[in-house]
Amino acid sequence: MSFLMTVKVKTLTNVNIQIVWTSVRDTNYLGPDTFCDYIDMASRLLPDIVATCTDDALSGTKFSSSDNFNISDPLSRTQFQLQAMRMGKVWSLISQRRLREVSVAILDDGIDFRDPDLASSRGIFTTSRGHVITGYWDVVHDTGRPFITGNHGSDVARVMAARANNSFGVAGVASNLRLMSINVFGNSTTFYFSDLMEGLELAIDIGIEVISLSLGMKLDSWPEETRLGLQRKFLLKKALDRAGEKDIIVVSAAGNYGMNDPDIFPCAYRGYNSICVGALEKPDFISPYSNYGPQVHLAAFGTDIPVGFNGDGSIRSVTGTSFATPPFEIKPLLMRYSTPIHWPSRIIHRHGGALDVYHTIQGAIAEAAIYKVISRRDS
Template identity: 30%
Template sequence: MQIEKAWKVSKGDGVTVAVIDSGVDASKPELRGQVLPGVDVTEAPTGAHVDTDGHGTQMAALIAGTGAEGGVQGVAPGAKILPIKDLKGNRDIGFELALHKALKAAVASDAKIISISQGATHLGLEEDGVQKLVDEANKKGKLVFASSGNDREEGNEGKYPAKLPGVVAVGAANKTGTTSKFSAYGPHVALAAPGEAIPGRCIGASGWCQGNGTSQATAITSASAALIWAAHPDWTNNQVLRVMMETAGKPEGKVPSRYIGYGTIRPARVLLQGEGNPGPADVNPLPAAQERLASKPSTPPAASASTPADDKPAAAAGEQSRDRKGSRDTENSGGVAKIAWIGAGIGAAAALALAVYALFRRKRA
């Protein structure tokens, strides 16, 4: 992604990213001064800066971490984080309603980008309300990114809100640009980003772990949008998204691919090479979004139980829809990945250890 070179052009200054998650611990060295007050919409609020889960803090650091004191170096260290807390732990009640409240707060905020690294199989009676908020976010000039889900090998149902028209659904790819074997796919997937062996603070333990999931891919995509928007503040949400789609590393075969959409993100091609035509300011480049905004709201489906997406060990990358710029995988096998406990700042040394990714299981993608 050539992020260090891209920082010479943009670090995301002036852009706020709303992170809908489990809250953000603003006391972490890499997040000091990066996190706005935020809002807690959970049933028993304790504050948006209280993160008993750890997932939201991970996502925020990937977006805007400064790398201070050897901490996580995010993709857009000049951006600010608006934490919107809608999850508190494993057994959250009323996830669909909480997501609706969180998205409503994000739409009403000054955040240009809304990053949602969580999801459920169904939104029940809240689906219509969430869809209307997505429509409103688009009309107000915001970008909404959400993780496609990690259930490709368990039925590939995919997750909401990523499947809603107007949401930019993000899949995960490995270092070769190949879709990750766990990454949910379908016609709604718009973009892909790195989602394997991503550094972060361990959840439920001290030290550093490598995480895998469409959650991480979504955070990195949101941060990349912040880099581009900061460099082109006069562009609209549609124009930022369009250049991201145009400059993405294209999949083999049909575009969009049902595995990595329009490709794996390449923000440096916009920032360093000046590639990408922003096009019309008022036309959403996602066909489903265009159709949705031109039609009447959909009728909500009958209520059904939600099934959260889980962050889990990355199995080997799949063979489908490889980024044309990536190398070809030859021998891939599944299984729990070896985890590197690393200093996530640039140039930090790594000490190898094994870790179990059950810690990452949560109501998220």
């Protein structure tokens, strides 16, 4: 194991993972199977060490994806999902209350904060080592300099947090989000497992409250690598468990394969603070392309969602479970006020349903008032 003396090793303290970089060009190169066999042997010989080892495979892809609003955004009248979600009433309801900021990390291919709809939602965060990050970090190239080649992350951000009533573009559903863009794709349409782990590590380290994962991977995709696939699943669950221990809500997309697949992660992760979201085509009807099954907690509108203009001036729309993921709130509340989905052959979680934002907000306000009354009586 002399190669360990010269190889690059990075320790992710929050998710308890080490990344070891090797290259076939190295004189002492070891393949992942040989290296993992060595780690397994070491953990057996040293009882105080518990270790899990896997390779760093290319792991997954992006999941592309009649109220009076009284807002000036030119495309708001085409955002049918805002009407279906009764966002005019929702905004009116919450305007009577003071909202705190919620920090959201979007692990994707980057967010273009030069967009006037997104500039004001760019957050400033500080790592545990005191490094200040102004809303963007690329874990692939290890830089805060924007390296954005796709629109996916920016489109997800617009659906969440595009500034409303600014006479530009579209309106997002929430005005109180402080966004952190963590680029795990670099300039690619696929990501490496280690980059996802680094993205989760950073999100936990800077104290994010919500992690948005509009991406997915099938961890048992390679029959010849079943053992390593299972190890990846274990390590991902471990990292997401760590996020849950920090009270971070993890929101993931169900996938766009129109099937019940319980092995697509992170959707299939069943942590208490995790929410997996499918896409609706109608208020009570799951889109044909959306994945479903008991691992899917909620469904929200994700079909033909306007996000801006093309170069020729035409409206640019996106479709996919990526754009159905709700940006905040907690799973029990969202599920309690969800509405039934009428498609017997496409079941989702038995306590889940179609996202009902208006009744969820109403319920949260009512439950908070009841809690205050009970607290006063007990004091």
